[in-house]
Amino acid sequence: MLRVTYLSRESDAFSARALIDLLEHCKLRNPAQGVTGMLIYANGTFLQTLEGEPNTVETLLGKIERDGRHREFQVINRESTATRLYENWSMGFERLTEAALQEIPALRAFQLENFNPEFLSVHPTIVENLLERHRSVHWDPLIREIDARDQFIDELRRALVNASQRNEQALLLIESVIEASAEGKLTGNHLQLCRRMVETLRKR
Numbered sequence: 001m002l003r004v005t006y007l008s009r010e011s012d013a014f015s016a017r018a019l020i021d022l023l024e025h026c027k028l029r030n031p032a033q034g035v036t037g038m039l040i041y042a043n044g045t046f047l048q049t050l051e052g053e054p055n056t057v058e059t060l061l062g063k064i065e066r067d068g069r070h071r072e073f074q075v076i077n078r079e080s081t082a083t084r085l086y087e088n089w090s091m092g093f094e095r096l097t098e099a100a101l102q103e104i105p106a107l108r109a110f111q112l113e114n115f116n117p118e119f120l121s122v123h124p125t126i127v128e129n130l131l132e133r134h135r136s137v138h139w140d141p142l143i144r145e146i147d148a149r150d151q152f153i154d155e156l157r158r159a160l161v162n163a164s165q166r167n168e169q170a171l172l173l174i175e176s177v178i179e180a181s182a183e184g185k186l187t188g189n190h191l192q193l194c195r196r197m198v199e200t201l202r203k204r
């Protein structure tokens, strides 16, 4: 398997709706191709990791690189691997905020304004810390052992991560409805997305 991480900058500001569309696309396409990964967005910057079969990942990466919605695409890590780090995510997503950074001890000194390609491309440890907490298997062998011994903790962690993913998606949807209604462009599609979101939230 191949795992690739890249950085890029949005061409024009991504609206909440545009982010939802992108994530819906990833959730539809990635599972069919056996691709998993994580996408972090803040400050108009994307940090994405993709993992899967080498040919699939390379082809997808080529498409993503040519995508006009972002520019200054640069691969910062490429590695062969036997195991997936994001096996639970067709494409996990986080919009990074100051509040989120405060919750990560290793990143308390990191300023959100430094979430940009120039800074991140020369600070691999920060990139690692940003991505690490979304992984299904923790990089730290001690934590891995604790997790292995105590399945309950592992399940609890998954539930928490799932909850934060749902929260992120619900927030995006609400913002996109606000955007659309401010522009007088609210459609049946928005209503449908809202219904689906309510169903998803009720299921838990």
Ligand SMILES: Cc1cc2nc3c(=O)[nH]c(=O)nc-3n(C[C@H](O)[C@H](O)[C@H](O)COP(=O)(O)O)c2cc1C
Residues within 6 Å of the ligand: 022, 025, 026, 029, 030, 046, 048, 050, 060, 063, 064, 065, 067, 069, 070, 091
């Ligand atoms: C930041 C960013 C991340 C993307 N990530 C993915 C992805 O994980 N999977 C995917 O299929 N498309 C992704 N895309 C979309 C692709 O660039 C491209 O639009 C899509 O693969 C086209 O699919 P198609 O040619 O099969 O229709 C991403 C685009 C951007 C701007």
